[in-house]
Amino acid sequence: MTSGQDHRPHRVVVLALDGLLPFELGIPHRIFGRPKDAAGRHLYEVVTCSVxxxxxxxxxxxFAVHVAHGPEALERADTVIVPASYELGPVYEEGRLTGELSAALARIRPGTRLASICTGVYVLAAAGYLDGRPATTHWADADRFQRMFPEVEVDADVLFIDDGDVLTSAGVAAGIDLCLHMVRRDHGTAVANDVARRTVVPPHRDGGQAQFIDRPVPDPQLATTTTARTWALGRLHEPIQLRDMAEQEAMSVRTFTRRFREETGISPGQWLTQQRVERARHLLESTDLSVDQVARDAGFGTAQSMRQHLQQALGVTPTAYRRTFRTGVRT
Known part of the structure; x- marks a missing residue:
């Protein structure tokens, strides 16, 4: 982003295809339409176009929606988002693009960030953008998608996947998670959290979409793991053992681990790491604590351990992350 007279908002172009879901079409406008810089200027410009x-x-x-822009809008996009739609037979049945859709996508400049919501991933895959790359889609469609596009590395357990310049999300509401993640990546946690509060959604949802897969209804008498998670969040800076969390629910470690995964879609260890990464991000952005102190307060123990986890989760070192977002725009 630039500032002063050179300020130009990041241009997000949403590609509206026949059979689209109105809810998903509105997600990018709701999330990217909120963030502003200190001068009150929008950080993003959101445009909807058709093929x-x-x-x-x-x-x-x-009902239909009137779209005011044609495919030429894609030529000036910084980010292109493809929501789900259900009337593109060749794409969803044969894995190939229609002529007009292929021509529209050809207008996208190299290096443009691409994203899909739910089955919009079919469009990206049919265009070849996902060859040899990880991607996700709605859990109910993941097996079919994998059979149609075997060259794509499908992960049906996550809410979204960030593979740098190509991002994909699971079904419907996961599009909110994805768009908030992009705002967080562009402008930091504070800006994304502000958008989440104004949209009345959580800034980050625990676990993946595995927790939403249809399974037999559990015995209502069984305890949940909510108490243990709340307990752990209050002492992330301390060493936390799996047995400590299990004791909060009066469960065996084996039972607790099974119930935890059923509820969140990930293991207790993965969840703790996620929470500690988020804690470290917040401290790096909002305080002047040393990297060593941030590592201790977030529960990583050492700066080296935190560096490894942030590099794996975010692709950057703690110092690089702080340099980017401590000086970034705040609202």
């Missing part, structure tokens, strides 16, 4: 000249685009509801 055809301006006009109506059919939805999966009993």
């Amino acid at each position: 055809r000249p301006p006009g109506p685009v059919e939805t999966d509801a009993d």
Whole structure:
């Protein structure tokens, strides 16, 4: 982003295809339409376009939406987002693009960030953007998607995947998680959290979509792991053993681990690491604590351990992360 007279908002172009879900179409506008810099200027410009000249685009509801921009809008996009739609037979049945969709995607400049929501991932895969790369989609569609595009590394357990310049999300509401993540990546936790508060959604959801997969209803008399998670969040700076968490729920370690994974989609150890990474990000952004102190307060123990975990989770070192977001825009 630039500042002063050179300020230009990041241009997000949402590609509206026939059969689109209105809810998913609105997600990018809601999330990216919120963030502003200290001068009150929008950090993003959100534009909706069609593969055809301006006009109506059919939805999966009993109404159409009027789209004011044609495919030429893709030529000036910094980020392109493809929400789900259900009337592109060749894409969803044969894994190939229609002529007009192929021509529209050809307008996207090299280096443009690409993202999909739910089954919008079919479009990215059919265009070849996901060959040899990780991706996700709605859990109910993951097996079919993998069979159609075997060259894609499908992970059906996560809410979204950030593979740098290409990002994909699971179904429907996971599009909110993905868009908030992009705001967080662009402008830091404080800006993303502010957008989440104004949208009345959590800034970060625990676990993955595995927790939403249809399974037999558990015995209502069984305890949950909520108490243990709350207990752990209050002492992330301390060593936390799996047996300590299990004791908070009066469960055996084996039972606790099974219930935890059923509820969150990940293991207790993975969850603790996620929480500690988020804690470290917050401290790096909002305090002047040394990297060593941040590592201790976040529960990593040493700066080296924190560096390894942040590098794995975010692709940057603690120092680089702080340099980017301590001087970034705040709202």
